[in-house]
Amino acid sequence: MIRRCDVKELDGRSYRCFFELTLQVVGGKWKPIILYHLWLEKVLRFGALKKTMPGITQRMLTKQLRELEADRLISRVAYNEMPPRVEYSLTELGESVIPIFQAMRNWGMEFEKSVAGELITGEHYESVDAVE
Amino acid sequence: MIRRCDVKELDGRSYRCFFELTLQVVGGKWKPIILYHLWLEKVLRFGALKKTMPGITQRMLTKQLRELEADRLISRVAYNEMPPRVEYSLTELGESVIPIFQAMRNWGMEFEKSVAGELITGEHYESVDAVE
DNA sequence: CGGTATCCCACGCGATACTG
DNA sequence: CAGTATCGCGTGGGATACCG
Numbered sequence: 001m002i003r004r005c006d007v008k009e010l011d012g013r014s015y016r017c018f019f020e021l022t023l024q025v026v027g028g029k030w031k032p033i034i035l036y037h038l039w040l041e042k043v044l045r046f047g048a049l050k051k052t053m054p055g056i057t058q059r060m061l062t063k064q065l066r067e068l069e070a071d072r073l074i075s076r077v078a079y080n081e082m083p084p085r086v087e088y089s090l091t092e093l094g095e096s097v098i099p100i101f102q103a104m105r106n107w108g109m110e111f112e113k114s115v116a117g118e119l120i121t122g123e124h125y126e127s128v129d130a131v132e
Numbered sequence: 133m134i135r136r137c138d139v140k141e142l143d144g145r146s147y148r149c150f151f152e153l154t155l156q157v158v159g160g161k162w163k164p165i166i167l168y169h170l171w172l173e174k175v176l177r178f179g180a181l182k183k184t185m186p187g188i189t190q191r192m193l194t195k196q197l198r199e200l201e202a203d204r205l206i207s208r209v210a211y212n213e214m215p216p217r218v219e220y221s222l223t224e225l226g227e228s229v230i231p232i233f234q235a236m237r238n239w240g241m242e243f244e245k246s247v248a249g250e251l252i253t254g255e256h257y258e259s260v261d262a263v264e
Numbered sequence: 265c266g267g268t269a270t271c272c273c274a275c276g277c278g279a280t281a282c283t284g
Numbered sequence: 285c286a287g288t289a290t291c292g293c294g295t296g297g298g299a300t301a302c303c304g
Contacts, residue, residue: 010247011247016165018240019233020164022237022240022243025240025243032152033148033151036151050266057297058267059267062268078266083266084267086265086266096239100236100239103231103232104151104154105150107232108149108153108154111154111203111225114204114225115143188278189279190287191280191289192277192278213285214285216285216287
């Protein structure tokens with residue numbers, strides 16, 4: 001059985017397998033959190049989104065949102081008001097990744113349990129997740 | 133509804149949500165491919181593994197394998213022979229991530245289709261994956 | 265309020281050489 | 285064959301300042 005490992009090019013992106021492609025689109029430090037929060041709240045303004053993500057800078061949030069929009073995972077609606085108002089929400093494509101996040105979330109929980117259980121017992125681990 | 137975003141520490145690793153934890157353990161450029169190939173072949177020697185992954189350097193492969201081993205996703209068996217022989221295989225924990233890869237693989241395929249379908253039609257896209 | 269524009273750093277990843 | 289040891293770069297991510 002021969003395994004190919006060609007590099008594919010699509011729309012200015014290059015990747016060697018679909019896992020890698022998926023990571024490029026929804027991976028990284030912030031994108032999963034953005035998508036998950038949008039899924040929970042349906043619609044969020046820029047400021048509200050920022051408030052749910054302590055630690056992110058405006059520049060970073062804008063950048064991630066632009067990329068997600070370019071990949072059509074989210075839609076952006078700007079109202080011509082003063083002060084400005086911009087609302088973000090998931091597209092259908094964006095909603096379709098949520099099950100993957102949940103699967104990874106669950107796996108991470110199990111992994112944490114198994115690691116914690118292996119460390120010297122007696123310590124108690126609080127479970128506080130960033131997106132629940 | 134208040135959302136916390138505390139940073140958790142576990143076993144020398146820090147993360148803010150389980151998605152992030154999962155990515156730290158099985159993410160990156162090479163780990164998914166290593167795990168997927170081990171899943172397909174059950175047992176692989178260092179050299180055989182390297183052969184299935186064009187482009188990876190020895191140093192990188194060793195590093196990734198050590199990390200996966202430390203996280204108990206793979207097991208390493210070294211035989212005291214000359215020349216040396218080392219065999220890698222998935223642990224039960226390692227096997228438990230495979231469904232996630234498959235889900236991401238499937239999502240990546242659908243995403244590629246939707247992007248390709250959106251570009252000027254007439255071009256033909258060959259589908260060659262690194263891990264199948 | 266919802267952004268850009270600059271500047272900058274850490275680190276994931278790689279190239280190369282050497283070894284039991 | 286299956287590894288270390290060194291060196292080094294590109295880029296994902298961050299700090300800060302300014303704008304319509």
